[in-house]
Every structure is written in structure tokens, then in C-alpha cells.
Amino acid sequence: MELKRKKWKVLITGRTAVVIIVILTVASAVGWAFTEIIPRDFTFHKDIYRVRWGGVIFSLVSYLRLYDPFHSFWYRGVLAFFAISLLLCIITGWKALIVHSFSFSPPLILGKVTGRAPAIEINWSKLALSGAEKKDIFGYYKKIFGRDIEINAKQISQGYNRVAAYLKGKRYHVKFRKTADGVLFSAMGGRWHYPGNMLFHIAILVITIGGMIGSFQGKKEIMYARKGDVLTLYGSPLSIRVDRFNIIQTRSGEIHNYVTKLSLLNANGDSIQSMKLEVNDPARYGGYDIYQSSYYVDDEEFEWARITCRFAKNGKTESIYIKPDQKTKLPSTDWTVEIKDYNPDFKKGAKGVYSSSRKMLNPALLIEITGAFGHESGWLFLKYPSFNSRFELPVEFSVDYIEPIYYTGLQISSNPGTPLIIVGIALAAVGLLFLFGSSYRLLKGEVGRKGMFIVIAREGGTKMLKREISGMREGLSDILRDIAIDNPGEEG
Amino acid sequence: MNAALDVSLFWIAFWIYLVSFLVFVVFFAVRNKLPGRIAVIIFFAALVFHTAGIITRYRLLGHIPLATMFEYSLFLSWVIAVSFIVIISRFGSMISGVVISPVVIIVMVIASFLPKEGAKQLMPALQSYWFYIHITLAALAEGAFLVATGASLFYLFRSLKNKNGFREREAVEGLIIKSIRIGYPLFTVGALFAGSLWAWKAWGSFWSWDPKETGALVVWLFYTLILHQQSRGRWKGATLAIVSIVGFLIIIISFLGNLFLGGLHAYV
Structure with missing residues (x-):
């Protein structure tokens, strides 16, 4: 695409890129600060903050969405501007960066170069000299070539071949053009530098677009479910059923992992796939990602309790596992045990028994034993068994363990931008490898009847290249010296 | 032991x-x-x-x-x-x-x-190979940026003492640039990309605008700015040293941010 209108070209200059990066940096930093300045409960208590801050500040915070700046119109606008600028840079720059890096050509003439550009100048006549005068052969290009010794075409060709071989040894790509006076050549090193740069820019654009798609189109929902619960996947006839949830602990009691086993159900409720979720190991199906996000313990209810019965007659003990609302037969008897009430934090007041909190601080079970004798009931305390009720039966009861109800926290998300982000990250990694793994160098030169001349054609301001070209002087004069010294002016 | x-x-x-x-x-x-x-x-x-x-x-x-x-x-x-x-x-x-x-x-x-x-x-969220990739590369990158900062402080100190330049000027400036050029790709891949991919696997989203993430983004944008200015032949010498020190301050805020600001990285 050709940008013909001059005013649009301002969008693709290096200065504009810098300005946009500055704006994005400042916007991110401002957003960063505001997420901490604005209280996190702002959206829940807007009325309170309206009174506390006054109408103007409240309206400003609301309008600019300073409580969630990274989803505000102004931040998205900055991101969009950044993306457009990147796109324009890529569209207008690909030719210069990619084509130039791969289809460079030898110069038609050795163009005008500035006096400050580092150069190598070696003339045949001075190569033939010896002693102290040799030191002078590396003068700047402006210095007039020395005594004009004719050198034949074969020697020029031989000289060029040696120069080319030398440059290739230094990982340059060399192209040449023969002229009446000699051989003009270009040598390019680090040809992957600019394509890497371009690839990195494309990747950042792809990631930005992917991120924006995810920001607008992505959905995320966190749901808590206990064993047996069925959750519907939003926007889909499918649902998932929690088959199992485990908190895996180490021997020392530290949490090692959370694992949920799920069944994916079709519209008829039939299981079509089993899934296992762990932290860092989500399940994916049909554009949905299902994560083991967190968990929740409900102390107000319990899954089951373990009750120990000690028989007075023979001292024998038996453990029974009882679920709420379930009658369980007591071993070796005709009695049944049933839990009639449960308080996670047992308290007894004037109005009777109640739970003073929702936490399992003093859990107590009211059990009822039924048999031929009729009914008998009493409280059992997990933490304070000495307060257990006494039963008019030849059996002592105590509660050993109460399993609370664990809810697995599942995050179900769908993000249509995911493939773009992953592709973008992969491209960016490759781009960075090329960009920082290779250093672009372009030299132009001539091997002619008067000597050889090489100049940095594209000065990236790199001191490295200056050092490199400085090192080349010695090497090149060595390989050229043989030709000039052995056969100065001799026709081949 | x-x-x-x-x-x-x-x-x-x-x-x-x-x-x-x-x-x-x-x-x-x-x-x-x-x-x-x-x-x-x-x-x-x-x-x-x-x-x-x-x-x-x-x-x-x-x-x-x-x-x-x-x-x-x-x-x-x-x-x-x-x-x-x-x-x-x-x-x-x-x-x-x-x-x-x-x-x-x-x-x-x-x-x-x-x-x-x-x-x-x-903790379960940290039991991933991404943990080692993300944190090791981020530490290597920030180490390189901090070397640039040290060189920048030295540069400014010497420049103030010697108004007409000093002997090691070119070498120290080269150390600043090289350190940033080493740190930048490591930070991009380690802190941002590996972090995003890990976040995607563990938390279900590449980016959550958590204080640490936003801080890392600001650090990255700032060093991107330095490299762009470098490629344009700007921000040399004392200016480069000053912006490198500013970069260090942003890193410190980002580094310590989650101590005070909480967020998904609060356990670190």
C-alpha cells in the first residue's frame, strides 16, 4: 500500500513510533497507579464514594473508568492507536527491510560517502612499498590515491576473489559487478537482523490484536460445585458434572495439589468425555478451557461423620460412617443411628442451641439412636468429647471426624484471541532471535586499477562495525599485498 | 543441615x-x-x-x-x-x-x-516447569538491566567529575548498551511471554493486569523506548545513563510492587 498523502506519512516515522511508545508507557503507568489508588470496592459502593468524593471527582472516575483503567475507552484507544501505527510501519516498511535484506545488489558506482564514514583504502602502489611507509597505507578514503601503477584485469579479478573470500569468511554475503575499471561489490552481513526486526513488530501487532479480541470477546466464569453437581457451559448445550474433587496433601500436611475429575455431558445428559483437572493442567474442549481455579470449604454442612461406638459389655469398639439424613445400622445390634442436627460452632443460650459462626470452630452433632427401646438422642462434640451426652444405653458414642463439604472452584473460559496470541508469541521469539542474534552490516567497495576501497555503506552508528572494518584493514592488506608485490603492473 | x-x-x-x-x-x-x-x-x-x-x-x-x-x-x-x-x-x-x-x-x-x-x-500454582523458565529468565534479564544501571551511575559520576569527558567513556557506554541489548530479549521472552503462557495454563488468562504484570509491561515498554531511540541515534552518553537509571527505578517499583499492592503474584 502506498501512502500518498504526506500527512499520513507522519504515522510511520521513527519519531511517531517513539511518541506512541511514550504515550503507551505513560498510559500503562497511570493505569497501574489508578488501580491501586481507587478502592477495590468502588463498583460495589458507588453511592458511598459519590458522597465522599463529591460529584465531579466521582463522575471523572466513573467516566474514565479509573477503577478498571485497562478496560477503559482511553486505554483501549491508546492500544488501538499503537496497533494502527505498528500496522502502518509494517505495511510501509516490509519492502525496505525484507527485500533490501535479501535482494541487495552491487553498486553501479561507488556512491558519495561522507568523510566521517569509516573506510578502508588500500592502493597497489603503497602495498608495494615497505618499511615505515607501509604504515601510511591505511589513510582515509579522501586521501588521494598514490602513484598510478597499472594493474591488469586478471590481477584485479584475483584481488577481488581474495577480498570476497575474506569477507565470506567473516560471514558476509558478497555480490559483484564487473566494470571497465575493475569490480564493484557489496557485502552484507547479518541479513536476518531486519527480517527479525520486522517479524518481531508483526508479532507484537498479532499479540495486541489477539489481546484486544480476548478483551472484547473473551468470557470467563468461576463456578463452585460439589461432587455430583452439573454446570452448564455458557452458550453451549454441553454441561460438566463434578465426579470427584480431591485436595492432595503431603505427609506433613502441606497442600500439594487440587484435582477435580469431571464428565462432559451432552444435551441429553450422557457422558461423552472424562476430564481430569489439576492446577497448571487445564482441560480443553470445543473452544472452552476449564481450569482448576480454587476451592471452597463449606463448614455449615458436612459430607459425612465418623462415629465410634464403645460397647460396655466387651469393651469392643466399632466405627460407623454416617451421612446427613441417613439412618445407619449400628453393628452387632438392631439399633440405627441418625444425625438430627449439626452446628459447626456450637453454643447454648437462653433460646436454646445455635451456631455462633459459620466456621467449624466447635462442631457438634445431635445423634438419635432408635431401637426396640424407643429413641434416645444426645450431642457429640468433636473437640470436647468430655462434654458428650450420656446415653441410657450400654454403648458410649464419640465423634472422631467430620468431613466438611468441599466445593471445587472451576474457571470456565473461552478466548477467541488465544490462537493469535500463541502464534504471536512464537513469531516474536523467532523474531527476537534474529533481531538480537545478528548484526546488520553493509559494505560497498571496489577493486580497481588503482587499488581497493571499502566503505561502510549503511552506517547504523555501530561502533562494532567500525571496529570490524578496522580489523579488516590488516587482513585485506595482507591478502592483497601478494598480488601487488609479486606482480606490480605485470600483464597477465 | x-x-x-x-x-x-x-x-x-x-x-x-x-x-x-x-x-x-x-x-x-x-x-x-x-x-x-x-x-x-x-x-x-x-x-x-x-x-x-x-x-x-x-x-x-x-x-x-x-x-x-x-x-x-x-x-x-x-x-x-x-x-x-x-x-x-x-x-x-x-x-x-x-x-x-x-x-x-x-x-x-x-x-x-x-x-x-x-x-x-x-504451592500448587508454582509446580510447573514454567516456574523455572519464567523466573530464571526474568532474573537474568533484570540482572543485565541492573548491570546497565551500575554502568550508568558510574558514567554520570565520572561525567560530573570530568566535564570534558573521561577515559573509559566509550567502554562504559558500550557496557550500558550491551547490557540492555542482552536484557531486553531475555525480559521479553522470560518475563512477558513465558509469564503469559504460564498464566494461561494456570490462571486461564494470558494477562490479568495484576500489579506485577503491569509493572513488567511498563518496564518492557520503557526499554523498548530506549532501544528505539538508540536505533534512531538518540539517547547517547549521559542521556542514556539517566534513562537507564530511570529504568532501574521502574524495575524496583515493579519488583517490590506486589509486596504492597497484592495481586496474583502476592505469594512471591
Whole structure:
């Protein structure tokens, strides 16, 4: 695409890129600060903050969405501007960066170069000299070539071949053009530098677009479910059923992992796939990602309790596992045990028994034993068994363990931008490898009847290249010296 | 193995680094190679204790010690110290000791204020190979940026003393640029990309605008800006040194941010 209108070209200059990066940096930093300045409960208590801050500040915070700046119109606008600028840079720059890096050509003439550009100048006549005068052969290009010794075409060709071989040894790509006076050549090193740069820019654009798609189109929902619960996947006839949830602990009691086993159900409720979720190991199906996000313990209810019965007659003990609302037969008897009430934090007041909190601080079970004798009931305390009720039966009861109800926290998300982000990250990694793994160098030169001349054609301001070209002087004069010294002016 | 041994080794290393820095200052003042060599030997001795401290902590915890901010700081300062050894062995530049040793000390001072307890069992979210990729690369990148900062401080200090320029100007400026050029790709891949991919696997979203993430983005944008200006032939010399120091301040805010701001990285 050709940008013909001059005013649009301002969008693709290096200065504009810098300005946009500055704006994005400042916007991110401002957003960063505001997420901490604005209280996190702002959206829940807007009325309170309206009174506390006054109408103007409240309206400003609301309008600019300073409580969630990274989803505000102004931040998205900055991101969009950044993306457009990147796109324009890529569209207008690909030719210069990619084509130039791969289809460079030898110069038609050795163009005008500035006096400050580092150069190598070696003339045949001075190569033939010896002693102290040799030191002078590396003068700047402006210095007039020395005594004009004719050198034949074969020697020029031989000289060029040696120069080319030398440059290739230094990982340059060399192209040449023969002229009446000699051989003009270009040598390019680090040809992957600019394509890497371009690839990195494309990747950042792809990631930005992917991120924006995810920001607008992505959905995320966190749901808590206990064993047996069925959750519907939003926007889909499918649902998932929690088959199992485990908190895996180490021997020392530290949490090692959370694992949920799920069944994916079709519209008829039939299981079509089993899934296992762990932290860092989500399940994916049909554009949905299902994560083991967190968990929740409900102390107000319990899954089951373990009750120990000690028989007075023979001292024998038996453990029974009882679920709420379930009658369980007591071993070796005709009695049944049933839990009639449960308080996670047992308290007894004037109005009777109640739970003073929702936490399992003093859990107590009211059990009822039924048999031929009729009914008998009493409280059992997990933490304070000495307060257990006494039963008019030849059996002592105590509660050993109460399993609370664990809810697995599942995050179900769908993000249509995911493939773009992953592709973008992969491209960016490759781009960075090329960009920082290779250093672009372009030299132009001539091997002619008067000597050889090489100049940095594209000065990236790199001191490295200056050092490199400085090192080349010695090497090149060595390989050229043989030709000039052995056969100065001799026709081949 | 004594549980406090790793912290003791850390303190021993700290004091030896401090002595090394003082000897480097003497070297810089008298411009004699002997104190410079002594300083390098002392620095190397400190690095040995430093390395021993990290290995000991690894043995004690049973996992690579990168899970807390103290451990991260310990590793970060180790990276910076190793970078000095690389520089001295490759370029023989003893002057870089004057630049780098105070940076190592500053990071270790920051570490000394952080809680030093370590957990044998990594929390479930951290039990991933991304943990090692993300944090190691981020530490290497920030280490490189901090080397640039040290060089920048030295540059400014010397520039203020010598208005007409100083002898090591070009070398120090080269160290700033090289360090940023090493740090930038590592930070991009390690802190941002590996972090995003891990977040996607663990939390279900590449980016959550958590304070640490936003801080990392600001750091990345800032160094992107420096590199763009560099490619345009701008921000050289003292300007480069100043912006490099500003970059360091952003890194520190990002680094310590989650201590005060909470967020998804609050456990680190």
C-alpha cells in the first residue's frame, strides 16, 4: 500500500513510533497507579464514594473508568492507536527491510560517502612499498590515491576473489559487478537482523490484536460445585458434572495439589468425555478451557461423620460412617443411628442451641439412636468429647471426624484471541532471535586499477562495525599485498 | 543441615562483597592494578559463598530457590555478580568492578529486608516447569538491566567529575548498551511471554493486569523506548545513563510492587 498523502506519512516515522511508545508507557503507568489508588470496592459502593468524593471527582472516575483503567475507552484507544501505527510501519516498511535484506545488489558506482564514514583504502602502489611507509597505507578514503601503477584485469579479478573470500569468511554475503575499471561489490552481513526486526513488530501487532479480541470477546466464569453437581457451559448445550474433587496433601500436611475429575455431558445428559483437572493442567474442549481455579470449604454442612461406638459389655469398639439424613445400622445390634442436627460452632443460650459462626470452630452433632427401646438422642462434640451426652444405653458414642463439604472452584473460559496470541508469541521469539542474534552490516567497495576501497555503506552508528572494518584493514592488506608485490603492473 | 546456614552464607557473601567494593574504590582512586586484582579475588571469594548459599538453600528446600522475593533477590544479585566475572574474564575490565559490585550490594541489601523463610513444598500454582523458565529468565534479564544501571551511575559520576569527558567513556557506554541489548530479549521472552503462557495454563488468562504484570509491561515498554531511540541515534552518553537509571527505578517499583499492592503474584 502506498501512502500518498504526506500527512499520513507522519504515522510511520521513527519519531511517531517513539511518541506512541511514550504515550503507551505513560498510559500503562497511570493505569497501574489508578488501580491501586481507587478502592477495590468502588463498583460495589458507588453511592458511598459519590458522597465522599463529591460529584465531579466521582463522575471523572466513573467516566474514565479509573477503577478498571485497562478496560477503559482511553486505554483501549491508546492500544488501538499503537496497533494502527505498528500496522502502518509494517505495511510501509516490509519492502525496505525484507527485500533490501535479501535482494541487495552491487553498486553501479561507488556512491558519495561522507568523510566521517569509516573506510578502508588500500592502493597497489603503497602495498608495494615497505618499511615505515607501509604504515601510511591505511589513510582515509579522501586521501588521494598514490602513484598510478597499472594493474591488469586478471590481477584485479584475483584481488577481488581474495577480498570476497575474506569477507565470506567473516560471514558476509558478497555480490559483484564487473566494470571497465575493475569490480564493484557489496557485502552484507547479518541479513536476518531486519527480517527479525520486522517479524518481531508483526508479532507484537498479532499479540495486541489477539489481546484486544480476548478483551472484547473473551468470557470467563468461576463456578463452585460439589461432587455430583452439573454446570452448564455458557452458550453451549454441553454441561460438566463434578465426579470427584480431591485436595492432595503431603505427609506433613502441606497442600500439594487440587484435582477435580469431571464428565462432559451432552444435551441429553450422557457422558461423552472424562476430564481430569489439576492446577497448571487445564482441560480443553470445543473452544472452552476449564481450569482448576480454587476451592471452597463449606463448614455449615458436612459430607459425612465418623462415629465410634464403645460397647460396655466387651469393651469392643466399632466405627460407623454416617451421612446427613441417613439412618445407619449400628453393628452387632438392631439399633440405627441418625444425625438430627449439626452446628459447626456450637453454643447454648437462653433460646436454646445455635451456631455462633459459620466456621467449624466447635462442631457438634445431635445423634438419635432408635431401637426396640424407643429413641434416645444426645450431642457429640468433636473437640470436647468430655462434654458428650450420656446415653441410657450400654454403648458410649464419640465423634472422631467430620468431613466438611468441599466445593471445587472451576474457571470456565473461552478466548477467541488465544490462537493469535500463541502464534504471536512464537513469531516474536523467532523474531527476537534474529533481531538480537545478528548484526546488520553493509559494505560497498571496489577493486580497481588503482587499488581497493571499502566503505561502510549503511552506517547504523555501530561502533562494532567500525571496529570490524578496522580489523579488516590488516587482513585485506595482507591478502592483497601478494598480488601487488609479486606482480606490480605485470600483464597477465 | 542447619536451616539458617543458607542465610549465614548469604551474610558472609554480603560482607565480603562490601570489602571487595571498598578495595575497588581504592583501585579506582590510586589507579594501581594491584588493589584491582585483590578486589577481583575478594569479589570471587564472595561469589563462592554466595553460590554456596544458593546451593545450601536448594538442598534445604528440595527445589530451586526462586519461590520467594528473598530467593529471587539472592539469585538476581548472583546473576549480576556472575556477569562481572564474565566481563572481567573476557575483557579484563577491572573498572567494571567499581560499577557492578555496588549493584550487587544494593540488591543484597534489598534482600536482607525481605522475609527469609522458605517453603519445602511449593504451592500448587508454582509446580510447573514454567516456574523455572519464567523466573530464571526474568532474573537474568533484570540482572543485565541492573548491570546497565551500575554502568550508568558510574558514567554520570565520572561525567560530573570530568566535564570534558573521561577515559573509559566509550567502554562504559558500550557496557550500558550491551547490557540492555542482552536484557531486553531475555525480559521479553522470560518475563512477558513465558509469564503469559504460564498464566494461561494456570490462571486461564494470558494477562490479568495484576500489579506485577503491569509493572513488567511498563518496564518492557520503557526499554523498548530506549532501544528505539538508540536505533534512531538518540539517547547517547549521559542521556542514556539517566534513562537507564530511570529504568532501574521502574524495575524496583515493579519488583517490590506486589509486596504492597497484592495481586496474583502476592505469594512471591
